[in-house]
Amino acid sequence: MANDARVEKLVIWATNAISPAKRKRLTTTPTNTVPPPPTATTAPPAKACGDVNDDGNVNSIDAQLVLQLKAGLISSLVNEPSGDVNNSGDITSVDAALILQKDAGLIPQSSLVCPA
Numbered sequence: 001m002a003n004d005a006r007v008e009k010l011v012i013w014a015t016n017a018i019s020p021a022k023r024k025r026l027t028t029t030p031t032n033t034v035p036p037p038p039t040a041t042t043a044p045p046a047k048a049c050g051d052v053n054d055d056g057n058v059n060s061i062d063a064q065l066v067l068q069l070k071a072g073l074i075s076s077l078v079n080e081p082s083g084d085v086n087n088s089g090d091i092t093s094v095d096a097a098l099i100l101q102k103d104a105g106l107i108p109q110s111s112l113v114c115p116a
């Protein structure tokens, strides 16, 4: 208990020995206002031209769906803008043929150009 009283006196003495300005600096709690990290605004991945069913692949299934659409067997495609792979303004059997050629490795994916 005697030690506590001595420590308290020492603290009071030390506090008084410090200039008011310095005391204020020492007692002011620094605010660590770290700005929050910027939220990543990632754009959705571009869908591959020709991937009309949106499964991530451009393959014969997509060509089949394009042909079914053209034949009137189905009324729409999940990713219809990706069906016009020659950017002709219409989805036709030519688009299906190009998708098949891409799937067969005869033409690169980059040769399929969909409307922007």
Ligand SMILES: [Ca+2]
Pocket: 050, 051, 052, 053, 054, 055, 056, 057, 058, 059, 061, 062
């Ligand atoms: Ca697909």
Ligand SMILES: [Ca+2]
Pocket: 083, 084, 085, 086, 087, 088, 089, 090, 091, 092, 094, 095
């Ligand atoms: Ca087309």
